[in-house]
Amino acid sequence: MASASLGLASKLSPFSKTNFLSSADLNSNQILSLFELAKQLKGGNRRIDLGNRVLGLIFKKASTRTRVSFQVAMARLGGQTVDLNPQVTQLGRGEPIKDTARVLSRYCDALAIRTFSQQELEEYAMWSDIPVINALTDHEHPCQALADYLTIQEKFGTLKGINLSYIGDGNNVANSLMICGAMLGVNVRVCSPKGFEAASDVIEKARSLSEFGSNISIFNDPLKAIKGSQVIYTDVWASMGQEEEYNKRKEIFEQYKVDQKLIDLADKDVIILHCLPAHRGEEITEEAIESKNSYVFEQAENRLHVQQALLAVQLGGL
Ligand code: CP
Ligand code: NVA
Numbered sequence: 001m002a003s004a005s006l007g008l009a010s011k012l013s014p015f016s017k018t019n020f021l022s023s024a025d026l027n028s029n030q031i032l033s034l035f036e037l038a039k040q041l042k043g044g045n046r047r048i049d050l051g052n053r054v055l056g057l058i059f060k061k062a063s064t065r066t067r068v069s070f071q072v073a074m075a076r077l078g079g080q081t082v083d084l085n086p087q088v089t090q091l092g093r094g095e096p097i098k099d100t101a102r103v104l105s106r107y108c109d110a111l112a113i114r115t116f117s118q119q120e121l122e123e124y125a126m127w128s129d130i131p132v133i134n135a136l137t138d139h140e141h142p143c144q145a146l147a148d149y150l151t152i153q154e155k156f157g158t159l160k161g162i163n164l165s166y167i168g169d170g171n172n173v174a175n176s177l178m179i180c181g182a183m184l185g186v187n188v189r190v191c192s193p194k195g196f197e198a199a200s201d202v203i204e205k206a207r208s209l210s211e212f213g214s215n216i217s218i219f220n221d222p223l224k225a226i227k228g229s230q231v232i233y234t235d236v237w238a239s240m241g242q243e244e245e246y247n248k249r250k251e252i253f254e255q256y257k258v259d260q261k262l263i264d265l266a267d268k269d270v271i272i273l274h275c276l277p278a279h280r281g282e283e284i285t286e287e288a289i290e291s292k293n294s295y296v297f298e299q300a301e302n303r304l305h306v307q308q309a310l311l312a313v314q315l316g317g318l
Helices: 028-042 065-076 097-104 118-127 142-156 172-184 200-208 243-252 296-314
Strands: 054-059 080-083 110-114 132-134 163-167 187-191 216-219 231-234 271-274
Touching: 028 142, 028 172, 028 296, 054 065, 065 080, 065 110, 065 296, 097 118, 110 118, 118 132, 132 142, 142 172, 142 271, 142 296, 163 172, 172 187, 172 200, 172 216, 200 216, 271 296
Parallel strands: 054 080, 054 110, 110 132, 163 187, 163 231, 187 216, 231 271
Antiparallel strands: none
């Protein structure tokens, strides 16, 4: 492909080794280049052979989309994945990350890690000689945000000036949407109940990275947040690791359900996104997720294409 702009492998991340720990590890040019490559891969116009490279998967939480899309992405790139479930490795018996990371660096070519704390992910990155990818932490879900903005770009033909309203908990998915969206010129409105707003340091980080006039704003009232939105986004009310808070959160978030009443207040061409898995009848109604406005399966599919592009860059396939 003619993409000189894709000669970005050596500068993908300020954290070196082309890590992708946060949405902030890519700049807007790099993200848009990844989207171009993802679209070529999706359309069958580009083949990349990584030649037997191996991606290790360390997942401390359940996953369907992230795990399988990484596995299929590596298979399509001529590589492989190895499942390093902490329950069947010495990690589960307390082997330190600094030892595990240095050993795995000698077997694998990259690691995709899903865990709880961002600090733990950063510790892996610090001790690894190979790229580390954030496959979701409590703090961020940067691969998800790439797929989300690729989906929006495909639908609207542009990202600049798009109004995206995220209705729900101000945590990992919202954080990556703010940071990535700010760089792409998307106006991201995050609407959460009082006490569940995104952390102020993440909001400030997103604002500091804002390009093309992007505006990052915080709301508590969904009826106000939704006005003029081209994208409505929601996520579960109780994330993985918050199961004990489920009943309390169900009451607190009741007014934050994406239903037809809310959708009617948005732009007439609005699309509805959800990272999935969805809890129908809670954060989104069955009617909304199954409506013609819903792009959740296009969005889920794009996890594969954009992660395949990311891996191709990180593993030197270009
Ligand atoms: N959206 C997402 O990350 O889904 P999984 O938890 O199934 O990977
Ligand atoms: N916020 C959700 C996202 C799942 C993809 C969670 O962390 O469980």
